[in-house]
Amino acid sequence: MILFENHQRSINAVATILERKLEELENCLLRTGLSARGVRITHREDLPKEQIGKIQHAIDHLYELLNAFCSRYNVPKEMLSLQKEVRVKASFLWEDLSGATSKSFAGYGSMEAEINKVYNDYITQMIEEVNIIIEYSSEN
Numbered sequence: 001m002i003l004f005e006n007h008q009r010s011i012n013a014v015a016t017i018l019e020r021k022l023e024e025l026e027n028c029l030l031r032t033g034l035s036a037r038g039v040r041i042t043h044r045e046d047l048p049k050e051q052i053g054k055i056q057h058a059i060d061h062l063y064e065l066l067n068a069f070c071s072r073y074n075v076p077k078e079m080l081s082l083q084k085e086v087r088v089k090a091s092f093l094w095e096d097l098s099g100a101t102s103k104s105f106a107g108y109g110s111m112e113a114e115i116n117k118v119y120n121d122y123i124t125q126m127i128e129e130v131n132i133i134i135e136y137s138s139e140n
Contacts, residue, residue: 003073015075018066025059087137094130097123 003011029052032043047055069075101123102116111119 001073008073011073012075015066015070015073016078018062022059022062022066026056029056083137087134090130090133090137094127094134097127097130 028043032045102111102119105111
């Protein structure tokens with residue numbers, strides 16, 4: 001089968017998006033129960049184990065379909081660098097935190113000095129930890 005390059009790119013993109021979304025779905029199922037950190041966000045375990053099993057079965061079947069789809073349309077395997085992926089995600093996190101200082105609240109009125117200081121201290125500490133992740137993910 002011969003596909004035009006732009007069709008192949010689109011097919012490759014569909015496969016990549018599907019695999020990423022399947023990973024997100026599986027992570028959603030895995031982040032329930034005792035293994036979830038749940039600092040700010042927790043999932044209510046409102047899916048019975050039987051339904052979770054059925055959902056996991058459907059996800060498994062989707063992976064099988066994705067594999068057949070990739071074989072049929074010659075979608076190449078892609079080896080991603082864990083180092084690069086961690087660094088990129090940490091860099092986005094750094095950006096988000098850097099934009100979250102109390103200066104971003106200016107349009108909402110002033111905050112008390114002590115609240116402002118403690119808030120900025122937390123943000124600064126979080127940025128420092130993200131910098132450590134970026135540093136470790138940049139080493140070779």
